Amino acid sequence: DIVMTQTPSSQAVSAGEKVTMSCKSSQSLLYNENKKNYLAWYQQKPGQSPKLLIYWASTRESGVPDRFIGSGSGTDFTLTISSVQAEDLAVYYCQQYYNFPLTFGSGTKLEIK
Amino acid sequence: EVQLVESGGGLVQPGRSLKLSCVASGFTFNNYWMTWIRQAPGKGLEWVASITNTGGSTYYPDSVKGRFTISRDNAKSTLYLQMNSLRSEDTATYYCTRVDGGFAYWGQGTLVTVSS
Numbered sequence: 351d352i353v354m355t356q357t358p359s360s361q362a363v364s365a366g367e368k369v370t371m372s373c374k375s376s377q378s379l380l381y382n383e384n385k386k387n388y389l390a391w392y393q394q395k396p397g398q399s400p401k402l403l404i405y406w407a408s409t410r411e412s413g414v415p416d417r418f419i420g421s422g423s424g425t426d427f428t429l430t431i432s433s434v435q436a437e438d439l440a441v442y443y444c445q446q447y448y449n450f451p452l453t454f455g456s457g458t459k460l461e462i463k
Numbered sequence: 464e465v466q467l468v469e470s471g472g473g474l475v476q477p478g479r480s481l482k483l484s485c486v487a488s489g490f491t492f493n494n495y496w497m498t499w500i501r502q503a504p505g506k507g508l509e510w511v512a513s514i515t516n517t518g519g520s521t522y523y524p525d526s527v528k529g530r531f532t533i534s535r536d537n538a539k540s541t542l543y544l545q546m547n548s549l550r551s552e553d554t555a556t557y558y559c560t561r562v563d564g565g566f567a568y569w570g571q572g573t574l575v576t577v578s579s
Binding site: 392443 | 498507508509510513522524525558563564565566567569570571572
């Protein structure tokens with residue numbers, strides 16, 4: 351099974367600050383035939399269903415603000431929020447869809463100071 | 464507009480069965496793989512089961528294999544999850560999702576509580 355490790359587990363930032371969070375996979379998520387990384391990022395706000403932010407490691411889902419930036423390849427991935435807003439209070443999960451069993455990271459909880 | 468609406472959750476005793484449903488609308492259901500994902504109270508996300516667009520193949524993690532069965536009725540645009548031999552650790556909100564590059568669409572979830 352591919353293990354997804356997210357760090358930090360929680361982070362507190364002020365509005366307007368830049369925040370980065372990490373996701374590492376126990377094996378490469380890069381499929382050589384199409385050069386795509388099978389990695390997605392989700393945002394889950396309190397009391398809501400998760401929302402897809404990023405897929406293929408760096409492709410922003412339609413309607414997602416451009417302050418959300420996904421980067422990385424292979425086993426190391428990063429979600430950056432360039433200027434955090436109060437509404438970004440949420441837990442952020444990464445997920446690999448390279449193979450079964452599909453696995454998620456344990457999440458990074460973003461708190462706004 | 465894509466909509467996924469789950470139902471069928473509730474309180475069930477350990478060892479008993481429950482069947483969840485998810486009615487899809489706003490897209491051509493038989494073009495997409497579908498997946499169930501669950502979230503225990505206060506915990507993270509766990510993949511539960513996936514099914515191909517035709518229903519010809521299904522996939523499960525070891526934690527539910529042999530106890531849960533995912534199925535679909537493309538004529539009714541409905542996804543199912545039959546859960547047998549339920550355990551306390553199956554207590555969670557169960558979400559129906561559409562498989563895209565990642566899971567772009569989620570239902571609101573249905574809560575399953577396994578307790579005596």
